[in-house]
Amino acid sequence: MAVYTEVSAEDIESFVAEYGIGEVLSFKGIAEGVENSNYLLQTDQGSFILTLYEKRVDADDLPFFLGLMEHLAGRGISCPVPLHARDGKALRQLCGRPAALVTFLEGLWPRRVHTFHCAALGGAMAQMHLAGADFALKRANALSVAGWRPLLESCRARADEVKPGLAAALDAELTQLEAAWPKDLPAGVIHADLFPDNVFFRHERLSGLIDFYFACNDYFVYDLAICLNAWCFEHDNAFNVTKARLLLQSYRRERALSGEELAALPLLARGSALRFLLTRLYDWLNHPEGAYVKPKDPLEYWKKLQFHQGVRGPGAYGLDL
Template sequence: MSVFTKVSHAELREFLKQYPVGELIGFQGIGEGVENTNYFVDTTDGRWVLTLFERLNVDDLPFFLGLMEHLAAHGFASAMPLHTRAGGALTSLNGKPAALVRRLTGQSVLFPDLEQCRQVGRALGELHVIGLSYPGRCANARGAAWREQTGRLLAQKTTDAAVRALIEDELAAQARLDLGALPQGVIHADLFRDNVLFVDDRLTGVIDFYYACNDALAYDLAVTLNDWCFEPDGRLNPARWQAMTAAYRARRELSEAERAQWPLVLRAAALRFWLSRLYDWTFPREGDVVHIKDPEPYRRILVHHREHAPPAW
């Protein structure tokens, strides 16, 4: 959610005329995240989030926006995209595809408690069940082919022999994993702490569906556990892990195939975010407000999974 494309007050005021939102009061760029330009927007008729899509395939944008509408229509705590007076959810601003969604209440948490972990696990299970009825299709842009290609590029680029060895060894290990053979569905693929909102211990919103895609459901659970259940120094928090997995399994139980592949699935999820952060660290992008996340925590998580078996189910 960095700011790569600047928007002036006059440009935004003109843009908002196509929506039934009243008059512009104010707006502010959002610095977190790394992919899109985002602004908080306040108008006389509500509070909104404006997103300008910087690098996403424009053909995939209807999938993301349609998924958010589908989930919200089924009672899931997802932001609802706003339609223009002409009826479309996807528009453009300053040469970039753009969308306006209702801003949800609540704040993200840095140090979640057990009840918050339970609610996230339950919400992820709900998302996976509700998503089965969503007809849209979108491939995972950060899937196995991307991990292989990006890993090879970074292994060639780095001067750190230990980093190179870890990338090459993990890519060889991941060749044994076929996520396509595991139960599939719509996944969020980025359900990190900064993408879930709470008011106290009540989950009020799941946001940023712009990595959502069709992929292995267990992979999505692994992505979520890796963020919510590890400490900054790479240590696992067993209580959070147990709270989240138990809540998820109350809504959707894992298959025998998922359990058998689980250690490699956890490693695939850790590898994906280590590589993406390492890539952004190695090839930084210009922007007005750009947030580049440290790759080191995900290297530690990957190493943990390589050296320790996951907690028993």
Template sequence: MAVYTEITGTDLEIFLDAYEIGQALSLKGIAEGVENSNFFLQTERGRFILTLYEKRVEEKDLPFFLGLMEHLACHGLNCPQPVRNRTGAALGRLAGRPAAIVTFLEGVGTDTPDARRCAAVGEALARLHLAGADFAGTRVNALGPAAWPGLFAGVSARADKVAEGLCETIERELRFVEMHWPRGLPQGIIHADLFPDNVLFVGDALSGLIDFYFACVDAYAYDIAVCLNAWCFEPDLTFNIGKGLAFFTGYEHRRKLTEAEVEALPVLARGAALRFALTRLVDWLNVPQGAMVNPKNPLEYIGKLAFHQQVADARALGLLR
């Protein structure tokens, strides 16, 4: 989440006239994240999140995201629900951008996930995969391996300004992915961005999943790889195998991995590290002037990639079977 587009009081008042949630009492921008403009919205009827869609989110994909959140909630997952306006539409326009209001969920993210929370998010991810199995919508992963060379092409000339030798490192890894990326794995709806700031907790209890704007149809095991990278590394970029074990225990409590998925995990984790290194590199080098956003350092994921380059099998990630 971030703020790229400012909203005037007049524009907000006109926008909210289409809803039955009362007048705005306050609107506060959210600096965390990097993709869309997000605001805490307090009205006479309660608290909400207002999102203006920017950057990588294509307007044609918004009905998929909003419909998915409604579908998952019907299957027992606690996630934000789109607030529909008086005409029944979940999507409108505000300040020249597609915009939506979703319900506010209680809870906070975590900066230091422990093993208990890793287990909880593993189980929640499996529940998401199972709940999405009968969702009618479909969306290609726009940030899958096919997109990575194009992402890098736009910033490759400046990569070594971030770190010496970074261009060569990424070029070498792109060649590896092209040669070794697994095919034919079980797939369905995945979150694709289930970082600690997208999982809410009240105390130690997981209270909700948010930010579904990268959700798509792809390999379930790739979603697992994204989570391992996001949840199981320590600040010094060492992999905590205990957290990995907890995550897999939680996940397989709901859904057992196939042998093909287990075998593919080291390459998927390596690719997932490359994906976030690339998008962070693009964002790091292209912060719009005046935007209220905190870009994330791509070198964190280059460090995680270096770990995965030495991993031979899933046991090193905590899957001890």
């Protein structure tokens, strides 16, 4: 989350008046994340999140995102729920941007990941995958393997400014992944961005999942691969096999993983590392002026990619097969 579009008090009050959620008491920008402009809004009836969707988000995808949150909440998944205005619409316009109000979730995201966080996450992710099985809308993953080559080409000329030889190394890795990427694994709705700042906890209990704006249809095990990278490496980039084991075991208690999914996990973990390396590299080289948020270091994911390149099977992630 971040703030790219400034909104006046008058604009906020006019927008909120269409929802019947009381008088606006305060609002402030949330300076985390990279995609949209977000405000924490307080009225005399409660707290809400106001999101203005920036140009990087395809407006045609917004019914999928908002509809998915409503669907998952209706299936018992704790996540933000879009509010509908008096005209019945959840998606409206504010300051020339598509905008929506969603409910506020209580909790804090873990600044330091512990083993109990990983255990809770695995089960919650599996429940989310199962809950999304009957969601009618579809959205292809624009940031899966077919989307990585254009990203690499857009960064190639300056990639070596970040690390000498990086462009050639990424090209070689992507060529291997394109040739070996699996074609027929169990798939459905995935979150695709379940980083620690998108998972809330109250004490040691997971209280909710947020930020579904990368959600799409893809392999379930790819969602797990993303979380191995986001949750199971320490600050010195050492892989924590205990965290990985707890994450995967708790997932499997809710949804079984096939032998094909387990065999594909190391390759998908490499792919996940490359995907976030490339998007971070693009943001690093094309940082928008005036944004409150600083771009994240792409080389963090270079180190994670190197770890997965050395993995020979899912046992390296702590699983007893």
